[in-house]
Amino acid sequence: MRELDAKQITENVAQMCKEAAYYLPKDVYEGLKRGRETEVSPVAQNVLDQIIKNAEIARAEDRPYCQDTGMTIVFLEVGQDLHITGGSLEDAVNEGISKGYTEGYLRKSVVAEPLFNRVNTKDNTPGVIYTKIVPGDKLKITVAPKGFGSENKSGVKMLVPADGVEGVKKAVMDIILHASMNPCPPMVVGVGIGGTMDRAALLSKKALTRSIDERNPMPEYAKLEGELLDLINQTGIGPQLGGSTSALAVNIEWGPTHIAGLPVAVTICCHAMRHASRTL
Incomplete structure (x- = not known):
């Protein structure tokens, strides 16, 4: 049985929230550039140029490439031979979201109750967390903030x-x-x-x-x-x-x-x- 400290999960989730907001994945960046090469509309070409430049600036300056930094969806693949110590898994993930969105100056967009009060939680928690138990003793974390x-x-x-x-x-x-x-x-x-x-x-x-x-x-x-x-x-x-x-x-x-x-x-x-x- 392998042990993993909940604090490590928190720190990694915090960093991943910032990375996801700042750095457009390479496959998407290259896809945008391919789209620019094949696009026939001059107006659309100009829009794509701006989108690509925006992604480049965000990566270079560690800034969000969209002002809507999303509601944080987290996919967890938890090895059945892994034991989380020092706290619960979901608490560790939510603490990471809070830390990442606060340290990264990312917009907090989550309200605690959806219909009548809609009061902002002020740290973008709770995340939407999906957990799957898999063989092994590792923890795979995928952070996927989703704009609305x-x-x-x-x-x-x-x-x-x-x-x-x-x-x-x-x-x-x-x-x-x-x-x-x-x-x-x-x-x-x-x-x-x-x-x-x-x-x-x-x-x-x-x-x-x-x-x-x-x-x-x-x-x-x-x-x-x-x-x-x-x-x-x-x-x-x-x-x-x-x-x-x-x-x-x-x-x-x-x-x-x-x-x-x-x-x-x-x-x-x-x-x-x-x-x-x-x-x-």
Whole structure:
């Protein structure tokens, strides 16, 4: 049984919150540059130039590349042979979020109660924490702050098996077209297929932690990712003011589901595609 001090978790989560806010992942940065090379609209070219320059300044100066530094989603893969000492795992993660957002001067956007009072917690806690028990004695942490300009345009469609592939495409495109330019495109689109309503939504979130250059290992889903990306880029939404670079990637994750169901969830992320991972 390996032991890991909760303080180490707190310190690492704090640092990861800052890294995710300051440093656009390399795959997304390169994706933006590829989009700039293929974009045909002069206005969209100018928008992409500004987005790319903004990411470069943020990295160079350790500053957030978007003012909405998100609600902090944290995925934990906990080895079954690991014992956390000195405090609880969730408390350690939330302390890390608080520390990172305070030290990093990141905007605190979380309210404690969603409907009647909406009082800001003033440290961006609590995070949205998902924990999975895995073999081994390590702890993998993925911090994925999620801005709400794009989150507000995400959605779930409960299909039936007879809807098939074409039904899935229509469900995804209905959500994308309703979102239009509001999620600050170019977008990265996470799609979850299968499970239950909530499981599909979780799968769509997990899809956004995958590199935009990595296709689903199952050929049929990899093909569907490409088809959906083409459809999205044919809409003319473009990088906020029209153009051909509406999305950089569509990432699909899937899971088993009920014989009567075909849940489809779409989580849209703006070009501020924040995430950072570490294994302790």
